[in-house]
Amino acid sequence: MNEFIFLPPRQLKSSNTVALPGSKSISNRILLLAALSDNVCQIHSLLQSDDTDRMLEALEKLGIPLQKSLSGSLKVTGQNGVFPNQHADLFLGNAGTAFRPLTAALAILGGNYHLYGVARMHERPIGDLVDALRIVGANVEYLGNEGYPPLQIHDFTDTKIRKIPIKGDVSSQFLTALLMALPLTGKAYEIHVQGELISKPYINITLNLMKKFDIHVDNQAHQIFRLPAKTHYRAPELIHVEGDASSASYFLAAGLLSGKPVRVTGLGKHAIQGDVAFVHELEKIGATVTWGDDFIEVSRAVNQSILPFDLDANHIPDAAMTLAIVALATGAPCAIRNIGSWRVKETDRITAMATELRKVGAIVVEENDAIYITPPKQLINNAKIDTYDDHRMAMCFSLVSLLGVSVTINDPKCTHKTFPTYFQIFNELAE
Ligand SMILES: O=C(O)C1=C[C@@H](OP(=O)(O)O)[C@@H](O)[C@H](O)C1
Numbered sequence: 429m430n431e432f433i434f435l436p437p438r439q440l441k442s443s444n445t446v447a448l449p450g451s452k453s454i455s456n457r458i459l460l461l462a463a464l465s466d467n468v469c470q471i472h473s474l475l476q477s478d479d480t481d482r483m484l485e486a487l488e489k490l491g492i493p494l495q496k497s498l499s500g501s502l503k504v505t506g507q508n509g510v511f512p513n514q515h516a517d518l519f520l521g522n523a524g525t526a527f528r529p530l531t532a533a534l535a536i537l538g539g540n541y542h543l544y545g546v547a548r549m550h551e552r553p554i555g556d557l558v559d560a561l562r563i564v565g566a567n568v569e570y571l572g573n574e575g576y577p578p579l580q581i582h583d584f585t586d587t588k589i590r591k592i593p594i595k596g597d598v599s600s601q602f603l604t605a606l607l608m609a610l611p612l613t614g615k616a617y618e619i620h621v622q623g624e625l626i627s628k629p630y631i632n633i634t635l636n637l638m639k640k641f642d643i644h645v646d647n648q649a650h651q652i653f654r655l656p657a658k659t660h661y662r663a664p665e666l667i668h669v670e671g672d673a674s675s676a677s678y679f680l681a682a683g684l685l686s687g688k689p690v691r692v693t694g695l696g697k698h699a700i701q702g703d704v705a706f707v708h709e710l711e712k713i714g715a716t717v718t719w720g721d722d723f724i725e726v727s728r729a730v731n732q733s734i735l736p737f738d739l740d741a742n743h744i745p746d747a748a749m750t751l752a753i754v755a756l757a758t759g760a761p762c763a764i765r766n767i768g769s770w771r772v773k774e775t776d777r778i779t780a781m782a783t784e785l786r787k788v789g790a791i792v793v794e795e796n797d798a799i800y801i802t803p804p805k806q807l808i809n810n811a812k813i814d815t816y817d818d819h820r821m822a823m824c825f826s827l828v829s830l831l832g833v834s835v836t837i838n839d840p841k842c843t844h845k846t847f848p849t850y851f852q853i854f855n856e857l858a859e
C-alpha cells in the first residue's frame with residue numbers, strides 16, 4: 429500500500445528560518461571532481477540523499493577512498509584521473525547527475541563497467557551523450573533500447589578527433605558530463621554545441637566548479653567550449669557546498685503565498701546555482717525579497733496581491749515547477765513555456781503537473797513544451813495528489829496547504845531523492 433501524508437490548511441509562524449540541505453547539482457559534481465583529482469579534498473555540507481548516495485556508492489565501488497568525519501564532512505582521496513577498479517557494476521537509481529557524468533568519465537577512462545538505474549532511468553535519454561563520446565573514441569554499448577540506459581562500457585581508443593559536436597536540447601547534463609570528462613584525456617578539445625542548449629545555468633555551475641578544481645574552460649557564448657590540454661584536476665583542500673536553490677524554492681514560495689517572512693540559509697547573493705533566478709520571478713509577481721551573504725528571505729506586503737505571469741522558464745526548469753503551484757494563488761491564467769525537458773525527467777512532469785493541478789480544480793492546457801494554468805475560484809479540498817516517484821511533485825503540492833485547503837500527498841518518501849527531511853521541515857513552519 430502507498431503511504432501518504434495529510435496536510436491540513438495552515439498559517440505559517442510569524443517568521444521562519446530554514447537551514448537548506450546542500451545542493452544536489454554541486455554535491456554530485458564535487459564528488460566526481462574530487463575523486464578524479466590528484467590530492468585530498470575535504471567536503472563540507474554535502475547533500476545526504478538518494479542521489480548523492482548513488483554517486484558515493486559508485487565511487488566506493490570504483491575504488492575511491494572516502495572517509496566521513498565526526499563533524500559530518502567527507503574526505504575524498506582523489507586518484508589522479510584513474511579509477512582503481514577497472515570492472516564494476518554500478519546502480520545509479522534515478523540520479524541524472526550521477527548517471528550522465530559517470531558514463532562520460534568511465535567511457536573516456538575505459539574499463540568494463542555496467543551502468544544501470546531504476547526503470548524510469550531506463551526511459552531517460554542518453555543517446556546524445558553516447559554519440560559525442562563515441563566520436564572521441566569511447567566504446568559504449570546499449571544493453572536495452574538504443575539511446576537509453578542500461579549501458580555497458582568497454583575500453584577507450586583515441587580517435588584523435590578533437591572537435592566534438594554535442595546536442596544540448598534534451599538535457600544540459602550531456603554537455604556537463606563531456607566537459608568534466610574530457611580533461612581526463614590530457615588533450616585539448618573544442619566542444620561545439622549543435623542547435624539549442626537548454627538549462628544553460630547548469631553549465632555555469634559545471635564551469636565554475638571545474639575552475640575551483642583547476643581546469644579553466646573557455647566558454648564562447650555557450651556554443652563553443654575550449655578545454656586546455658591539462659592532465660589533471662587539483663582539488664581545493666576544503667570545499668563547501670552551498671544550499672540547494674531548487675529545494676529553497678518551496679520555502680521561498682511559502683513566504684510569498686503566506687505573506688509571512690520565510691528565510692532560507694546556506695544560500696545567498698553569491699550563489700552559483702541558476703535556480704536562484706526563481707527569486708527574481710517571485711519578486712516580479714509580488715514578493716518582497718531580501719538577499720544576504722548567506723540567506724534569502726521572501727515575504728509579501730499586506731496589500732500586495734500575487735500577480736499572474738507568463739514565463740519562459742528554460743533557465744530554471746526545476747524551480748519552475750514550484751511556480752505552477754504559485755499560479756493557483758494569482759486568480760488569473762498563467763503560462764510556463766519552453767519546458768520541454770520536463771517530459772524526460774523523474775516522470776513526464778508536464779502531464780503529471782497537469783493531471784494533479786486538475787485535481788485541485790485548475791483548468792490546465794498542456795502543450796509539448798508548455799503548460800497553461802487557470803486557477804479555480806475555489807480550490808478543491810483534500811485532493812489526493814499522486815507524485816509519480818518525483819520528489820518535486822511531492823514538494824510542490826505541499827504548498828497547496830497554504831492556500832486555505834487541505835491536501836493529501838501520496839508516497840511522500842519520494843522526496844528522498846534530494847530532500848529526505850522535507851516534510852518534517854515543512855510541518856515545522858506551521859503555526
Ligand atoms: O546539471 C544538473 O545538475 C541538472 C540539470 C538540469 O537538467 P537538464 O539539463 O536535463 O534540464 C536539472 O533539471 C537537474 O535537476 C540538475
Ligand SMILES: C=C(OP(=O)(O)O)C(=O)O
Pocket residue numbers: 522523524525746773774820846
Ligand atoms: C531533473 C532532476 O533530477 P536529475 O538530476 O535526475 O536530472 C531534478 O532533480 O529535478
